[in-house]
Amino acid sequence: MAYGVIADETANERLAVRVAGVVQGVGFRPFVYTLAQRLHLHGHVGNDTEGVFIEAEGPRAALDVFLCALDLERPPLAVIDSMTAAPLPVTGAPGFSIMPSDASGPPAAQVAPDAATCEACLDETTGGGGRRQGYAFTNCTHCGPRFTIVRNVPYDRPHTTMAGFAMCGDCAGEYADPADRRFHAQPVCCPACGPRLSLLSMDGSSLLTAGADPVAATARLLRGGAIVAIKGLGGYHLAVDATHPEAAARLRAAKHREDKPFALMVADLSEAAGIAEVEPAAARLLRHPARPIVLLPRRTRHPAHRIAEAVAPGCGELGLMLPYTPLHHLLLATLVRPLVMTSGNVSDEPIAYRDDDALTQLAGIADVTLTHDRPIHLRTDDSVARVVRGAPTLLRRSRGYVPRPVRLPIKLRRPVLGCGAALKNTFCLARGEFATLSHHVGDLTNAATYRAYTEGVGHFERLLGITPELVAHDLHPDYPSTAYALERDGVEAVGVQHHHAHIASCLAEHGEREPVIGVAFDGLGYGDDGTLWGGEILVADLAAYTRVGHLATVPMPGGAAAVREPWRMALSYLDALGGELPGVAVAQRHAHAWRPLREAVRAGVNAPLTSSAGRLFDAVAALLDLRDEVTYEGQAAIELEQVAQRGEVAGYPAEIAEDPVLTLRGADLVRAALTDRLAGVGTPQIAARFHAGVADLIVNACLLVRERHGLHTVALSGGVFQNTLLLGRTLDGLTLSGFRVLTHRQVPCNDGGLSLGQVAVAGARDRH
Known part of the structure; x- marks a missing residue:
């Protein structure tokens, strides 16, 4: 300064x-x-x-x-x-x-993220005995809605969705009193002048008699097994009593969500610790003003609440969050049990946030809605995080963190828009030294989500006052975000390779400009040679990269079908090992399709080659009889990690061919796992040895790259590194080998961080 x-x-x-x-x-x-x-x-x-x-x-x-x-x-x-x-x-x-705010000039001020209810406001709401006792919208300058209600800057009440609520005399007095903590708090309100709750049937009619408490009525319905659509800060949640088996199962069926776990909201840390293992670092993360969903190991012995099986079927982790609005606190205090709080949508559609849309879109799922009359300007999903080696790590960066920018290690010559990927999409707008990632947008192949994406880009451009001159996009020609970039007029489009963007995202987060060894392991990304990459070793800085190694390629039988059906990848890897495979259960389960599909693979029919690490994990999960088909992205790999034995194990060995680039033989790991499987070795030990083998393979590849290029820093990125078992073993091996290791913390390692990397690459090239 x-x-x-x-x-x-x-x-x-x-x-x-x-x-x-x-x-x-x-x-x-x-x-x-x-x-x-x-x-x-x-x-x-x-x-x-x-x-x-x-x-x-x-x-x-x-x-x-x-x-x-x-x-x-x-x-x-x-x-x-x-x-x-x-x-x-x-x-x-x-x-x-x-002074009065000055709204002249182009917008450049940063808008604050939404923040969880502070202790002072919570005391007023739940035990103060004053005029805000029991009021669901209590806030002050230290907490409450910000990003989700702002329409423009400067951040003043007329520029927010609170503009329609005229302050009463008491609130106006607080707003004007320099000694009050609500002095110039833009969303300030009370029961006399602020938003009000309504409990409605899904046809929009009120369910309350005069003077009835909507929170108490909602709690009664939840205890009885109702599905309730609840309006929050960034959109609607679908809520059920997490201990009610029938309600949880009904919600899962209505959302068409077969297996993916639901998030839970618990009243406080004590209740969280009653159903999950909460270490001090996790407790701090749960209580962070952003109030993310935190993934925690499930308590298997003597849980305080019997969570319904349909909440997180077969999962060893629970996603927990603490209340972040007064409404949440009031409802949980009345209910006295955990709530499922999942996004208010049908699977893969954007979260509902407008009241009329919520009634329409959620009518086939929810029984009633607990809503209010404060508009939400921009939908924003909950953030998701976990603790890795004692440090918070974001897996989805959204409510509570957005729109806080990331400081870039370079100063951009021109404003840049990064358009992101197709799945887990975010976009990123940058000017000067600061890059602002968007909230989580989601799957752009869904038409409604794509509309939300284009609307979101426009809102951010107006809010931040940024008109991009460079528009960076993925190389994949079929990504909707690529099409969006190429259709924009008056801009220079810059294609950025998927895995280079992953590594650049990690570098940007850490303020790094110098070349590193980049390890980008994920599901699939379009390579610059037109093939499908996903297990890449790069030498990269922000502006450029060289592919110096990768997992050996294998066919993807049926193309995209192999992503949905991991047994196909088991076939591909087993076929690469040669010979007939008697006694292999996955082959027996799919005997009707195995031989003709293998013939198609060998003929090169609808079997594109891939170096994907994600598909390697899929193959082993199917080989171990864990998962033949998936219902959500990464499911097979998640289940493989969950069953793996914890503790130090010897990793399966795998060779690396050194010419012309390093080729990491993933098939060696499959062969070793198959040998143990046929010998009767237990699934937990095989899964653990496989994870350790992948980590050792990465470390050995980095050692070879260091010998050739003299680099001592490694950046790890890509969705596969959401796997904490793999990440931990890889970190230990690289650190013991003398490497400095960069991993993601504040930006997701998955495709949710890709747009930041695109911005960094395009901006760095623009300076050359």
């Missing part, structure tokens, strides 16, 4: 201070006002489209304290990215005031 030079200890001086970052909607102006009053400074503070502007006048010593305190004592939700101070002529005008 650059502070202006103040020359005289006693004479008054005046400074123009500019603060950029997350400084709007977080109580920064009242904080500055109070600080200036404490230090007896004169001047003013205000919002504009770039951030916060301040003029402060007083003695040099007081100004020095003021500048330091702006950073050290800032409000809890504020983030300062830059602060500058420059001298101004002294005016001698007394007093310090908050």
Whole structure:
């Protein structure tokens, strides 16, 4: 931070201070006002489209304290990215005031993410006894809706979906009182003037009699097995009592969600610890203001609640989150049991967030809806995270984290849009040194999701004031995001290889510019040779890459069908080993299709070659009789990890051919697993040895690349590294071998982080 030079200890001086970052909607102006009053400074503070502007006048010593305190004592939700101070002529005008916001100029100010209810507001809501007792929309400058209600900047009430709620006298008094924590809190409200709850049937008619409590009525319905659509910050959830077997099973059937686990909301850390293993780092993550869903090991002995089997069938983990709105707190306190809180949609469609759409889209699923009249401006799903080696790691970056930007290791010459992938889509807009990833958008092959994507890009461009000149996209010609990029007028389109974008995303997150060994292991990505990559070893920086190694390619029998049916990949790998395969259960289960499909593979009919690590995991999962077909992305690999024996095991050996590039023989791992399977070795040990073998193969490949290229830093990216067993073994092996290792923390390693990498690559090339 650059502070202006103040020359005289006693004479008054005046400074123009500019603060950029997350400084709007977080109580920064009242904080500055109070600080200036404490230090007896004169001047003013205000919002504009770039951030916060301040003029402060007083003695040099007081100004020095003021500048330091702006950073050290800032409000809890504020983030300062830059602060500058420059001298101004002294005016001698007394007093310090908050100026009206200046909406002129292009938007550049950052909008704060939504934040969970703070302790002070929770006390008011659940036990304060004041006018907000039991009120579902209590908030202040330290908590409440932000990103999901903002329409434009500066962040002022008229630019939010609270514009239609005129403050009552009491709320207006709090809003205008510098000593109150609601001083200039834009969503401030109370039962007399703010949003109100409604409990409706799915035809839109009210279910409440006059004076009835909608929260208590909803709790009664949930205890009775009802499916309730509940309006939250970023959209609707579908909720059932998590201990009610019939309700959970009915919800799963209605959503057409066969196996994928549902998320749970629990009242507090104590309830979380009653059904899952909650280490201190996980407890901190659960209580983070973003309130993500946190994946935790399931408690198998003496759980406090008997969670219905249909909530997370066969899963060793539960996705838990704590309440993040007053409504959630009130409902859970009344229900006194965990809630399933899953996205309010039919599987693969975007989450419902408009009231009329929710009634229409969810009518075939929910029995009733607990809703309210505060509009949501932009749908935003819950974030998902887990703790890896004591550090929080985001798997889906959305509500609570978006739109907090990532600082790039380079300064962009022109504004850039990264269009992302087809699945787990996000987009990313960047200008200067900052890149803003979008909320989780989802599967763009769904028409409604694609519409939400295009609308979201437009909203972010207006909100951030960014008109991209470069539009970066994946090389895959069939991705909807690629088509979107190529159809935009007046921009320069830049194709970015999928796995280079993965590695660049990891580099950007860590502020790295120098070349690294990049290990990109995922499902499928379009290679620059037109084949399907997915198990890649690259030498890469932000601007360029060289493919120096990869998993040996194998056919994908039936093309895309092999993604849905892992038994096909077992056939492919087993066929690569040669010979007949008596006694192999997966071959027996699919005997009717095995021989003709093998002949098609050998003839090269509808069997594209792939180096995918994800498909290797699929093959072994089918070989071990865990999963022949999947109902959601990565299911076979997840189940393979879950059954693996924990603890140190010897990995299966696999060879690496060194010419012309490194070729990692994944088939060696399959052969070893098959040998153990036929010898009667248990599934947990085989799964563990396979994971260890993949990790050892990665480490050995990196050692060979280090010998050839002299690089000592490795970046790990791609969705396969969501596997904590593989990631941990790989980290240990690389670290013991003397490597510095970069992994994702604040940006997903899966395709949700791809758009950041696209921006970084396009921006770096644009500088050359």
